[in-house]
Amino acid sequence: MNQVPFSLSPRRAADRLPSPYRDEATVLQDLLSRLPASLSWPAAMDTARPWVAAVRESPAPFWAMESLLRDYPISSAEGLALMRLAEALLRVPDAATAIALTADQLGKADFGTPAASHHKVISGLSSSVIALSKRFLPDHDHEGGLFKRLGAQTVVAATVRAIQLMGRQFVLGRQIREALSEADGARKVQPQLRYSYDMLGEGARTEADARRYLASYHDAIEHIAKAGVRGAGPEGSDGISIKLSALFSRYEDAQRERVGDTLLPRVWSLMERAAAADINLTIDAEECDRLELSLDVFEALATRAAPRFPQWRGFGLAVQAYQTRARHVIDEVARIARTNGQRFMVRLVKGAYWDGEIKRAQELGLPAYPVYTHKHHTDISYLACAGALIDHADVIYPQFATHNAGTIAAIQSMAKARGATYEMQRLHGMGEGVYREVLKDAGVPVRVYAPVGEHRDLLAYLVRRLLENGANSSFVHQLTDESVPVDTLLASPLHPAAVPGLPLPVALYGFDGTSGRRNPQGADLAVTAERAVYEQAVDAAVVESVPEAPVGGIAATMTRLHGGFTAWNATPLADRAAVLRRAADALEQRQPEFCGLLVREAHKTLGDCISEVREAIDFCRYYADQAEATLASRALPGPTGESNTLHLHGRGVFVCISPWNFPLAIFAGQVVAALVAGNTVAAKPAEQTPAVAARFVALLHEAGVPADALVLQHGEGHTVGAALVAHPLVAGVCFTGSTAVAKAINRALAAKDGPIVPLIAETGGINAMVVDSTALPEQVVDAVVQSAFRSAGQRCSALRLLCVHEGIADGVIEMIAGALQELSVGDPSQLSTDVGPVIDAEAHANIAREVTRLEGSARVIGRAPVGLDVTGHVIAPVAFEVAKVSDLSAEIFGPVLHVVRWSGDADAVIREVNQLGYGLTLGLQTRIDSRALRLAAEARIGNVYVNRNMIGAVVGVQPFGGEGLSGTGPKAGGPHYLFRFCAEQTVTINTAAAGGNAALLAGTSH
Template identity: 55%
Template sequence: MPNISSPFTAAYAPDDAEIAAPLLRTAHLTPPQEARIDRTATRLIEAVRKRDDRLGGVEDMLREFALSTKEGLALMVLAEALLRVPDARTADQFIEDKLGEGDFVHHETKSSAFLVNASAWALGLSARVIQPGETPDGTIGRLVKRLGAPAVRAATRQAMRLMGNHFVLGETIEQALERARPRSGQQPRYSFDMLGEGARTASDAKRYFDAYASAILTIGKAAGERPLPDRPGISVKLSALHPRFEVISRERVMKELVPQLLDLAQRAKAYDLNFTVDAEEADRLELSLDVIAATLADASLAGWDGFGLAIQAYQKRAVAVIDYVDGLARLLDRKLMVRLVKGAYWDTEIKRAQERGLDGYPVFTRKAMTDLNYVACASRLLALRPRIFPQFATHNALTVATVLELAGESGGFEFQRLHGMGEALYEQLAQDHPKLACRTYAPVGSHRDLLAYLVRRLLENGANSSFVALAADYRVAMTALLQRPADIIAKPQAAHHPKIPLPRDLFAPERRNSRGVEFGERAALDHLLAEIAAEPTDLTPIADATPEQANAAVAAARTGFAAWSRTSAGTRAAALEQAAHLLEQRAPHFIALLQREGGKTLDDALSELREAADFCRYYAAQGRKLFGTAEAMPGPTGESNVLTLRGRGVFVAISPWNFPLAIFLGQVTAALMAGNSVVAKPAEQTPRIAREAVRLLHEAGVPANALHLVTGDGRIGAVLTAHSDIAGVVFTGSTEVARTINRTLAAKDGPIVPLIAETGGINAMIADATALPEQVTDDVVTSAFRSAGQRCSALRLLFVQEDVADRMIEMIAGAARELKIGNPSDVATHIGPVIDNEAKQRLDAHIARMKTEARLHFAGSAPAGCFVAPHIFELADAGKLTEEVFGPVLHVVRYRAEHLERILAAIARTGYGLTLGVHSRIDDTVDAIVERLSVGNVYVNRNMIGAVVGVQPFGGNGLSGTGPKAGGPHYLARFATEQTVTINTAAAGGNAALLAGEE
């Protein structure tokens, strides 16, 4: 039994087979039970297929516009974005872009449902305007020419509103209650869900709280005299009630969110409503349960049976959550409601685990495993009655039939369905079981707010493996729909999807993904923090090298080059792979160094360590291919032509302070893998990190005479780059220093040596009116302010379409206000210090100038020391920003939709070409921007930092660098020379191979 002070713990991403084994052993029921399940499920499926709904629902839409078709995908994107576009020009471009992707003109409507017919007619008519064509009598062609763009816009918007009106019960709670009123017969059960994204700002959170509070009051007054569980309810989203609902902000969340949730729960108790806390992403599960447990423990909620929460069966910890909740109920002597769902963000969870390099997935990778686990969870919940009141949310006929069989005749549970879905299935169920309770989960909110919700429902239920999609397809045999999940899985070894690699195997067989830590797993985070805290760190000053020592290092490296260049590519690669292994093994040590010397937050330090390991493994894999074997070239018979790559000699690697481990090791390992010896000069601010990295490479197998560390400031760098014996320079830093190095190299006599430079940029992002404001906010705040804005790729200049600029800027400023600035060793810190006082002074001077020349939208406050708070300024013209501002300062410019080309020209005029962000749902717009601007890395509808090695090779052109891209397939060759060896194999008397060949 849990103690309130003992938080929920369970393995975050256990092995699928270990979970599947016991589930498979207990999955099958007795033959009579299985036969009853078949009969019930068959009857329900036949009802779904026979239904002739004059209005129509999700099933009808999926039959008409399958998501495997271009029309289905275009419809999804239109539904997600069109209604939030305020201006006609952008709306017209968007409609033309999406309707041009499918064949809506010749789409033959297969449905008799009004919703489907009306939507198909409106979209088809709109498509005819965009792609006009004559019908045999010419009527349609003449009609659409007269209608023109305004009518197209109106028709398409109306089609989207029609869909939205069907899937959302009401735009206000009053409208929803009116639609929910019984017209005849039994009073229906509803759980109202106030639509909206998670809060990004304090004002968002207050608005959602007020909406919940108002809805509880309105629902309560209209609830009548029915007892629980036959009373209406409301679902609340914790991330809507707090702008930083995240694990690293746990202390703040518990202090601020628990009172808010308790307040709402007390209001719900006053009307004896069902009050359900919705489930969120896997990394928020432990935090959610902490908040729920602390709220439930309040004595004011005693005697109320309406508090509940949702549990996701696709999460591997679902059964453990049920046991924890049951323990809370027993400990507090409460009855609780539990809504069991299958889960709504499976694709996001898969991607997130891959990006984070976890050992496994927190969710099942096969749909049948989720279905199997759902039944196991249902059985567990039913066994916990009456302390737990189970609520089974599903549209799967086989799942419904199985739960019915497991439940027996004792009652004490209910089914749930989404409004707009499952009507036929549950109407049949009600006919067959009149006393069976079913609650409708009903979204409430504006059509603009429903967009993301609607698209998610369509995606979930339109997927090939979805029961709703399969049941809607008459070609799918009944036997296939009745196949048990346990029979699909069959054996534990098949529990994991064969085409979805584990996160660590994402890049297999070429290399292993770097290993991350999930902060949402309390045990993993606490263990990491304890190890970091225990790390001793030597921060005593390191003396700068003298010019004589720098010259000596070059001479020693020149001597070491001969042996290292002759070392096989396999041996060199093995040393790099061993370095990656040692990095991960000593992660706490390097993270501690990155925090204490580099001012990195925990998240940034871990990301940098992973990037460093990725560089080692990626260049090892690339090196084996490029340097391991010679490449045979084509040529005439009797002749051998072979191309090989060889090291150049001594490379000088000059790295920056903003990525003192990842860029340092990336430069050094690339040069070493190519067969060069290296003299590495780190930034003067971070020499200790470099020293530890060099020691690690030496331990991993790189000879001491092949890799030398020289510390110091720019003067020592100048000595190294001017040395006559160097064969190349790899540099990351400012454009000005890169120019200086280039001039130095050009002025020297002797061989012409390469400069591989990656410099900064006035990096821009363009957000048009089709972009989702919450997504833009997340990506802007991350891109502009993470790492205190001290990234080469950081966002400096944001262009926002003026029609949506006020709302977006307000939201971005509000989100920035919620960031915590301070000690980077504090896990809750979002923004640490800038690198030194000199950097702070430059930033403070720029901020002071901007306050006189630009409109200030936000100015954060920072503690004493080398801290600079986020600032947001609006410029009248992009030309006002003439240089890179290396810190947490965002500059915003509004633009008119018809003036997009002017914006692109302004970006091009800067001369930089490092990173670019684009937020738009219009593919033609994205394509035009990408084609117009020569930028190294373009990120569409996501943040623009954190390039992953081998996935997003990083580097720019123009004033932003020389290329080739670091972490890309062309990088290593730049560190090498090419040699072609041609041998006349016929010289010794003739071409024996040709003469001996058969006809």
């Protein structure tokens, strides 16, 4: 491979595109104002009506997507079951799990009566084999008798064949040779067809993945070139589509330097061969947070290509119309083309990953969505982008990928008015009916986007296409539904909705401007302007020295807090809640400042810091809401002539002892919970991180907490902490930390004379993730890397023990080893750093000692590289394979993962995990829904996460806390937490004492 030296241009002072988080209505008004005057939607409807009528009179072949969705819409139980089976069944290596998965999914649906009978193969299978499965398959995923097992295997085999058959309809060939042969056959019927082959490259997780995808792309280009399907240059030839994240596992903005060093030469090697063969090469679109980076990569490659291949016009990229910046992307691509004297191919698509973009914006608390929230808003954007492509036709060859008849007709009209050349595109296996009619006009070239790959590799692609095109509102779904009138199907999209289709991320928890909890604002560090604010805050951060509280002064402090309790407890509940809300607002305004301090004092990466500050804000708002909703006095029922009222009030002085791993969020959560319940607080932060605690205490005082209601007590645990716990005036202790210290606190409280003092403790855990053979290995490895190594493994919820089914263990373990090699370990103030140092020298020594022990007793799976220039208390993330679950007896609080293989009964694995005695977090990775629910019910564990990572519990969404050796409960950030900080009082008044029951008598006649 020709390794040409490359480097990306330095980071820009400002992004080339506007913010992705703009007001949707404003963006749409701008787009509508830019629509070409030649666009007449009524005229487009007139053109499209005959196409729709012809498709309905002569439906697409039974294997087409339209027919599949007609028979089994994804909104139905049958459609969902089919989708789940298509996504998972072909990759399951063992018969027992395949039987369990098939039984689980088919048991939820009635495949014997499809909505229509056109889909002959699937319907035939449904009415015979799938329907019979309910008699042969076990009721759950345990093995049945011999007869049932034989019957079940037969049904599973038939279902596998059906899924393979379905897959063949949407993937052109298993290898490029087969795909080229299939394309030649199709061209005998429709000679004007062109193809863009997609080698089904999902995002790489390892360097081995990336090299395999690179070899696959090279092989495809060689075969396409040899096939000699030539038109007038690359525009008339077949070509290839590539996915940048398949060529480099760390294709992301934070790894910009590595993208330049590693990815650019790989893409260049593909471009050289494509240009030499005069075929086209298109870069597929990816998620919003990579868009600016994609343009930087595209420009770097285009600039290099301009003098070397001046006649080649086959380089291009895809643009997703559902992104609110799509129109600007087209203008930017045109600018690059004009600057370099080039002409590019641009494929305009509606877009993939919509649901992922929505969820990311909600989770990060972003100001708006980077995509449109109404489908027809995306249609407006598509038409505006189409007009822009046609306007730039001197430097762009427009390629319109759509299956919407109305959109196709509108494009034809706009292009004809400008005399622009263009092509239409469709997905293989989709849109065949509409394009059968479009192709009757010989002047309209059509290119088929054709996936190529083995059946098991098509799973993610196929399910994504089903989801995108199977929604009830989609044109593809409604096309063959004759209950939908043609004019309804072709109705103009050019009318923006008055309100967004989804509440903004700020309103995720019901906030409407006056009520409900506001989702804390976050930041997208891929946006230059937002990132700069936080980087400046890190540079400006100063870790102030915090004086230690003298042990001899603790008695006076406790007396002061005890004296302040009466007034604070008597403060109206609404006023105490208002203080918390003011504190939340102030913290939100000062978020960069606190993030900078967290980076400097706690050695956290910037992304982790933003999440932590948002969690602290959330605690303040959530507990304020919960206090008003649950702690107010309330009347209780009783006999006539008396009143009964339940009152809750503070207990007195609470001692809150928090850890260094979340020095703001956990510290804040404990303190504000105690305060809003009416207690005064002696707050002892971890000795390693007092500065951020001191700054938050100052913020609370500014928000209205009296000085004698909250006092910071910085010092070592065995001195200051012990003295606080032992003081006679302590009315409660809230602690987060190790199990050993929690037990010591519990013993100290029990040994004291006087009242029985409650302890709220959240402690550690040997947190496990159980993975069966239906899980998607790439998703598993993503979850493992995040859960085990993010925050240097210094989270209570971090993954410590991975239990993988033996059927997929080799592949998962190999992928974990490769993923470890791609981690960046070092200075947490650098955006590129994935894993920073552990908290201090003592923690480093303890973890290093355990790693050395494991090196002598377990097999090293992989270890992240650490550069010679890295300083500080860094532990390289590492994974070991151990023999059995019981080999773990204690938690290693750092980036150390243990992996165990299992076979047989998943329930037995859960029993082994339960026997460890810890009960904090558990991950389950399985596509068998009934298994996930059953294992979760069997687990004696506080937080169970299915098919996702195990960290990042959100206040009010995933209340956090464990049982057994992992804590006392109740869960932090949950609806029961505040009650533990309260004492209860019931007041009963005999209202009839003074002469009788007047109220009763007043309503009684004699």
